[in-house]
Amino acid sequence: MGAGGKPRFIVVGGGLAGLMTTIRIAERGHSVDLFSLVRVSRSHSVCAQGGINGAVNTKGEGDSPWVHLDDTVYGGDFLAHQPPVKEMTEAAPEIIDLYDRMGVMFNRTAEGLLDFRRFGGTKVHRTAYAGATTGQQLLYALDQQVRRWEDQGLVTKHEGWEFLGAVRDGAGVARGIVAMDLASLEIRAFRGDATMVATGGPGVVFGKSTNSIINTGAANANLYRQGAKYANPEMVQIHPTAIPGRDKRRLISESVRGEGGRVWVPRDGKPWYFLEEWYPAYGNLVPRDIAAQAIYKVVYDMGLGVDGDEAVYLDVTHMDPKELDVKLGGVLEIYEKFMGEDPRRVPMKVFPAVHYSMGGMWVDYDLMTSIPGVFSGGEANYEYHGANRLGANALVSCTFDGMKGGPKMIDYAAGLGELAADQEESIYQTEVAAQEERRGGVLGLQGGSENPYALHRELGDWMTRYCTVVRKEEQLRQTDAKIRELGDRWNRIDLPDTGGWVNQSVVFTRQLQEMLELARAMVQGAIARQESRGVHLRPDFPGRDDERWLKTTIAEWTPEGPRLSSEPVDVSLIPPRPRQYRKDIR
Amino acid sequence: MAERDEARSDMDIEIPPPGTGEREAIGTVRLRVKRQDGPQTRSYWQPFEVPERPNMNVIECLMEIRRNPVDAEGRRTTPVAWAMSCLEEVCGICTMLVNGNVRQSCSALVKDLERPITLEPMTKFPVRRDLVVDRQRLFDHYRRVEAWIPIDGTYALGPGPRMDERDREEGYWLSRCMSCACCIEACPQVNAAHDEDTIFMGAAPITWARLMNLHPTGKMQAVERYEGLMGPGGIADCSKAGNCTVVCPKEIENLESIAAMNRQISRYLLVDWLKG
Numbered sequence: 001m002g003a004g005g006k007p008r009f010i011v012v013g014g015g016l017a018g019l020m021t022t023i024r025i026a027e028r029g030h031s032v033d034l035f036s037l038v039r040v041s042r043s044h045s046v047c048a049q050g051g052i053n054g055a056v057n058t059k060g061e062g063d064s065p066w067v068h069l070d071d072t073v074y075g076g077d078f079l080a081h082q083p084p085v086k087e088m089t090e091a092a093p094e095i096i097d098l099y100d101r102m103g104v105m106f107n108r109t110a111e112g113l114l115d116f117r118r119f120g121g122t123k124v125h126r127t128a129y130a131g132a133t134t135g136q137q138l139l140y141a142l143d144q145q146v147r148r149w150e151d152q153g154l155v156t157k158h159e160g161w162e163f164l165g166a167v168r169d170g171a172g173v174a175r176g177i178v179a180m181d182l183a184s185l186e187i188r189a190f191r192g193d194a195t196m197v198a199t200g201g202p203g204v205v206f207g208k209s210t211n212s213i214i215n216t217g218a219a220n221a222n223l224y225r226q227g228a229k230y231a232n233p234e235m236v237q238i239h240p241t242a243i244p245g246r247d248k249r250r251l252i253s254e255s256v257r258g259e260g261g262r263v264w265v266p267r268d269g270k271p272w273y274f275l276e277e278w279y280p281a282y283g284n285l286v287p288r289d290i291a292a293q294a295i296y297k298v299v300y301d302m303g304l305g306v307d308g309d310e311a312v313y314l315d316v317t318h319m320d321p322k323e324l325d326v327k328l329g330g331v332l333e334i335y336e337k338f339m340g341e342d343p344r345r346v347p348m349k350v351f352p353a354v355h356y357s358m359g360g361m362w363v364d365y366d367l368m369t370s371i372p373g374v375f376s377g378g379e380a381n382y383e384y385h386g387a388n389r390l391g392a393n394a395l396v397s398c399t400f401d402g403m404k405g406g407p408k409m410i411d412y413a414a415g416l417g418e419l420a421a422d423q424e425e426s427i428y429q430t431e432v433a434a435q436e437e438r439r440g441g442v443l444g445l446q447g448g449s450e451n452p453y454a455l456h457r458e459l460g461d462w463m464t465r466y467c468t469v470v471r472k473e474e475q476l477r478q479t480d481a482k483i484r485e486l487g488d489r490w491n492r493i494d495l496p497d498t499g500g501w502v503n504q505s506v507v508f509t510r511q512l513q514e515m516l517e518l519a520r521a522m523v524q525g526a527i528a529r530q531e532s533r534g535v536h537l538r539p540d541f542p543g544r545d546d547e548r549w550l551k552t553t554i555a556e557w558t559p560e561g562p563r564l565s566s567e568p569v570d571v572s573l574i575p576p577r578p579r580q581y582r583k584d585i586r
Numbered sequence: 587m588a589e590r591d592e593a594r595s596d597m598d599i600e601i602p603p604p605g606t607g608e609r610e611a612i613g614t615v616r617l618r619v620k621r622q623d624g625p626q627t628r629s630y631w632q633p634f635e636v637p638e639r640p641n642m643n644v645i646e647c648l649m650e651i652r653r654n655p656v657d658a659e660g661r662r663t664t665p666v667a668w669a670m671s672c673l674e675e676v677c678g679i680c681t682m683l684v685n686g687n688v689r690q691s692c693s694a695l696v697k698d699l700e701r702p703i704t705l706e707p708m709t710k711f712p713v714r715r716d717l718v719v720d721r722q723r724l725f726d727h728y729r730r731v732e733a734w735i736p737i738d739g740t741y742a743l744g745p746g747p748r749m750d751e752r753d754r755e756e757g758y759w760l761s762r763c764m765s766c767a768c769c770i771e772a773c774p775q776v777n778a779a780h781d782e783d784t785i786f787m788g789a790a791p792i793t794w795a796r797l798m799n800l801h802p803t804g805k806m807q808a809v810e811r812y813e814g815l816m817g818p819g820g821i822a823d824c825s826k827a828g829n830c831t832v833v834c835p836k837e838i839e840n841l842e843s844i845a846a847m848n849r850q851i852s853r854y855l856l857v858d859w860l861k862g
Contacts, residue, residue, distance in 0.1 A: 020740075027739055038669075039725065041765060042677040100746030103735040103801045105758040112748035131758050136676055140761065144734035151729055183714060212671045246609075246639060247646045247692075248673045293597060301599040310607070326755070330762070334674050337693045339641070403740065453653045461604040470601055482604075496655045497664040501624050502715035504667055505652070532594055539598035 005421050007413035008033070010177055010192035012163040012219060014040025016135075016395060017198035017378025019142035020402020021409070026149040028410060033190055034146070035158045035179055037214050041143040044200050044212040045398065048135025049331055050119060050255030051127035052099070052395035054092030058109075058116060061124040065089040068126065072393060073574050075121040075287050076358070076386025077534035077544065079232065079552070081570040084365055085384050088400045095399050096128050102141040106130050107327065117327070118258040119391040121287035121581075127392040132253055132330035138395055158190075162507065163197065163219045165226055166374050167431045174373030175420045178431045180439070183502050187435045189428035191420035194373055194409035197223060198401065201357040201379040202236075205515045205522070206468070207460015209354035210242050210251040220361055220380055221514035224521070229370045230555045231382035232359035233518065233562075234525030237389055237535050238468050239355035240291035241314050241348075243338060249353030250338055252314060253331045254391040257284040259324075261316045263291070264347075265304045271313075274298055282581040289388040289535045290581055292352040296469045299351070306349055313347040354468060356394060358385040358535070359525070362554060366408045367401060375409055377401030382552070387534025442509050448492035452509040455486055455493070459512075463519055471526045471538050480523045487516050521555040521562045528564050529553060546576055611637035615647055616658065616702035619666050621716050629713075633658035633702070634666075644684055644691040644703065645670055666705075668717040675835060678764030681771070682707060682717045688771040690835055691717075708771045721767050727787040731814035733794035735804045747802035760797040760843065762836040763790055769830035769840050775823050786823035789830035789840035791815075796843045799850065812851050821847055 007030065011022045014036030022032045036043065057063040068089035073082055100106060100114060106128050107115040116125040130137040149155040160182045166174040167189055176191040202217025203209030224230045241256070241263070242249040257263070263284050264271040275294055276283040286294075295312050299305040306313060316324060316332075321344045324332060335343045361369045361376035363383060369376050378398040385393065413419075462482045466475040490513060497505040531545035532538050551566035615638045622629040635658045636650035645668075652665035668691070671677040675693045683706040684694045696703065711719040737743075749757075770776050770788035777785065795811040798804035815821040821844060830840035 024740060038671055038677070038679060039721075039765075042671050042679045044672070046677050046764075047672050047674065094742045097742070097745045098737075098740055101735070101737050101743065101803065103746075103798065103804055105754050105761045107758075108749055108751040108754045110751070112750055114745075130761070133676065133762060136764070137758075137761055141735075144728075145737070147725075147729055148732075148734045148736065151732075212677065213673060214671050245641070245643075245673075247643065247649060250674045293594065296601075297597065297599065300601060301596075330676070337675065338643075338695070340695070451653055451655075453649070457653070458604075465601055465604045470597055470599060472598075475601075496652065499623070499664065502667050502718055505665060537594055537597055539595075542595035542597065 005419050006030070007193040007416070007419055008191055008421070009409060009413070010190060010195040011035070011198065012177065012195065013043070013198035013200065013378070013380070014038070014159070015043035015045035015198060015200055015378060016138060016142060016398035017380070017401045017405070018196065019139070019146050020399050021196045021198060021377060021406045022155055023142065023145050023149065024402060024406025025410060026154040030154070030410065032155050033158060033192065034155055035161045035163055037160070037162055037182065039159050040146065040157065041140055043139060044215050045139040045395070046136045047210070047212060047251065048395055049132045049251060049253035050258065051117065051129030051134045051392045052096060052138065053119065053126045053390070053392040054096040054128060054396060055089065055126055056093045056096060056114070056116065056128070058113060059125045063124040063126055065092065067124070068092065070574060071122045072384065072390055073386065074579055075390040076388050077579050078550065078571060078576040079235070079386030079533060079569060080384055082573040083570060086573060087404070088384055088397055091400050091403060092396045095396060095403065099138055099141055102145060104130055104137045104141050117255060118285060120254050120257070120285045121390040127255070127258065129255065131326070132255060132328045135395060138399070163199065163222065164435050165222045165431065166195065166371055167428050168371065169423060169427055172372065174371050175423045176428060178435050180435070182507055185439060185500055185503060185506060187432050187439065189432050191423070191428070193413040193416055193420050194375060196375045196377055196405050196409060197361070197380060198377040199380050202515070202518050203354050203357070205459070205519050206354040206463045207457055208245070208248050208464070210239055210249050211354070213248065216511040216515055217518045218511040218514035221517045223361060223369060223371065223374060224555070224557050225517060226371065227557065228374065229362035230359070230521055231362040232525065232553050233521035233555050234529055234536055234553060235358040235387050235534065236354060236468070236522065237288055237356040237358060238292040238352045240288055240295055240352050241350040242353035243335060244310065244351050245338065250334055251355070252335060252348060252350050254288070256314060256316060256328055256331060259327050260319055261314055263312055263314055265298055265306060265312050267304055279581045281583050286581045287388055287390060288355070292469050293537060295352055309349070310351050311349040312351065314350045315347040316343060317345060317347060352469060354464065356389055358382065358387065358389055366412070367405045368412065373412070375405050377405045387536060438510070439506065442506050443495065443498055445493040445495040445509065446498065448494045450489045450493045451496065452493050452505065452512050455489060456512050456515070459483065459486055459515065459519060463522070467523055467526055469537060471536065473527060473540060476523050476527045480520060480527070483516055483519050483523065490516065517557065524562050524564060525553045525555060544579070550576065609639050611639055613638040615642070615696055617647055618702050618704045619716070620704070620706040621666065622707070622713050624715060625712055632663065638696060642696045644694040644696065644705065645673060645680065647696065647703070666717065667715040676764055678766035681766045681768055688768045688833055690766060693835070708767065710771050710776045711767070723782055723785070724765060724767050724770065724790060727791040728794055730787070731791045731795040732807065732810050733791065733798055735798060735801060736807060749802065753800060757797055757800050760793050760838060763793055763838055764836065765790060766835060768833045768835060772829035772833040774827050774829065775825050784818040786819050789844060792821055792847050793838060793840055793843040796846050808850065809854065812854050815847055815851065821851065
């Protein structure tokens with residue numbers, strides 16, 4: 001090590017990406033400080049249901065990492081840089097093996113081997129699964145491994161802490177972080193030579209989404225405000241099948257269609273299987289962007305929503321209930337518990353909902369953000385999914401970022417001339433003081449007329465209506481104006497709680513400000529991109545325009561709003577071709 | 587319409603504007619919430635009223651309160667503090683007593699509950715504020731029973747052991763435990779008056795040990811887990827009341843886990859004794 005001392009490592013986020021990063025650093029004998037809003041096993045990875053992709057090719061279908069790469073790049077409408085996707089799809093089978101060795105209860109075949117099922121946007125059985133709670137099973141496997149390293153003294157958990165920003169030296173190199181204890185509101189600096197921020201997606205910007213309520217994107221927004229580039233903010237995936245609710249949208253996994261579930265609406269008194277009719281080659285397993293757009297068409301344009309509601313049927317009633325329980329139990333239970341109807345007997349009513357951000361922190365091929373020393377992994381970065389993510393590719397990309405990120409952080413720290421331990425205390429104190437001042441500002445929001453939670457609901461409503469499946473320039477501009485208005489009204493918040501202990505209002509009000517920043521980047525990115533690609537659908541520019549827009553959108557924060565630029569996409573492996581799911585073409 | 591234009595030029599469709607689609611209230615929900623400002627302060631009850639909407643759950647009631655933080659008499663108050671994350675009953679964080687029964691508040695539908703709905707924090711863990719408790723002890727107990735598979739490393743060492751699908755199904759059922767701690771709250775043997783070091787660990791860590799012990803690799807370290815399960819606060823404190831099975835939101839046969847681990851430990855001790 002450059003300066004002779006031992007480097008220190010920080011991981012922010014307790015989902016698959018953060019935990020795998022932690023394990024990879026600890027198993028090389030280094031200490032890790034691990035930060036998470038909630039106990040790590042309650043992180044949002046726990047919600048993933050359907051499975052994890054890897055071209056293990058156990059069913060004689062000729063699958064390979066290259067085919068997985070092709071499906072992923074094509075499914076993402078060619079907006080992802082291809083070399084990192086190739087690395088990921090090559091690592092995917094080993095990642096599945098690793099989880100298997102960690103004790104994940106993956107479903108098995110008669111021979112006792114892993115079973116694989118189908119998912120959207122692919123023609124092969126590539127998805128390993130543990131019932132319909134695969135995310136929980138993978139997260140728990142990593143949680144258990146991290147506990148083992150904790151037991152050996154290499155991992156220190158800081159659960160119930162929120163990341164507020166990086167601490168940088170005079171040259172702009174990150175030398176640690178500042179974080180806040182969510183109970184006492186104490187703000188502290190932590191020294192670290194390399195930091196992984198793997199804090200998931202920003203679904204809560206849209207109010208109700210399939211995301212956990214903790215997924216505000218605030219950690220990313222903190223970095224963005226500190227000058228880190230945010231890439232492809234406009235690329236937010238809408239999952240076609242979620243249960244509407246007033247508190248959130250509950251996901252009904254794509255694996256339901258993977259196992260044979262069919263989508264339909266009543267038309268002329270008969271079921272109309274519109275996906276099967278429109279997309280005969282892939283049917284109900286078209287990628288999510290295509291399915292969500294088709295549902296919008298059917299419901300809003302053709303007026304065929306079930307009972308006049310914003311809903312279509314997702315139907316498994318033709319399937320064997322015993323098999324359903326083994327393969328989809330967890331998902332069907334969710335529907336039954338929250339809707340009070342048994343989906344084995346009555347078709348489920350579902351509608352599209354915000355689900356995943358393909359955009360995120362800009363990173364280089366070593367996963368480092370534009371702030372030296374800060375890395376980004378998992379849904380928090382923009383690395384693999386381009387303009388649309390394929391189902392069951394999230395668990396593999398999050399894990400892969402940890403597999404890769406941990407060693408990259410160690411390499412980076414080894415090349416440092418001086419370590420965080422050598423830094424002046426003043427750089428840490430300055431950042432702590434700045435954050436304390438900001439906390440004081442939030443606590444001082446009194447006597448106004450606005451409620452932070454009500455403002456958030458308004459933000460979510462506008463974003464969901466005008467910045468999801470169909471994006472029209474005029475409505476996007478109205479939404480941008482609305483976000484600025486909400487920003488003004490934020491200053492007139494009457495903070496409902498001004499205490500200093502487990503004050504959730506302070507925490508949320510601060511996060512709301514971050515969400516407004518991300519929302520503007522999303523909307524402005526959507527206005528700028530004058531084409532339709534993957535999830536990004538502009539009726540005024542209905543075609544994909546590789547000439548002008550085969551580019552990554554880069555947003556940089558300024559006090560006046562995002563400054564946008566773009567950079568080319570690395571398509572060195574697979575030349576872009578038109579994307580369609582009606583017929584088989586490769 | 588057999589083939590759709592995949593250029594999507596037919597998508598210039600009207601989306602309903604913001605501010606539409608909210609369902610009308612169908613009545614009023616009355617709640618009584620047990621509040622506590624901090625770990626050392628006394629608790630007190632506070633009544634609330636919120637508009638009822640179709641298919642509403644307990645968390646939506648609490649969300650309604652924080653958007654308009656007034657009590658049932660219209661007096662301004664602070665929002666109730668509670669823990670939530672996934673809202674689909676898999677993260678395990680939002681456990682509380684709803685009408686006296688321990689459960690996840692996200693899946694507690696208002697239409698199924700008697701009114702007024704009472705909300706209280708769990709009683710077997712220290713209260714931090716209002717409905718938020720500290721379950722650190724549970725996670726310490728996972729550590730005590732070494733609930734992990736000790737892999738050699740994250741390197742490419744090939745696939746895991748083959749498993750019979752029937753064993754896998756048994757394991758999968760246990761692995762759905764979400765650390766919500768309902769089993770611990772409902773257990774008569776977990777006595778809050780005990781000090782934290784000797785208090786009964788409750789069912790969840792025992793179920794985790796059972797899960798690890800039925801895995802072909804995990805089996806190899808079964809003995810370490812037996813050691814973790816024995817001793818003060820360990821498996822011997824179980825009185826077989828069976829509440830742990832009754833209250834489990836994931837329908838895990840926790841009492842059966844305890845019996846299974848007791849059998850394994852007896853066999854281990856017997857063999858150990860025979861070896862002299």
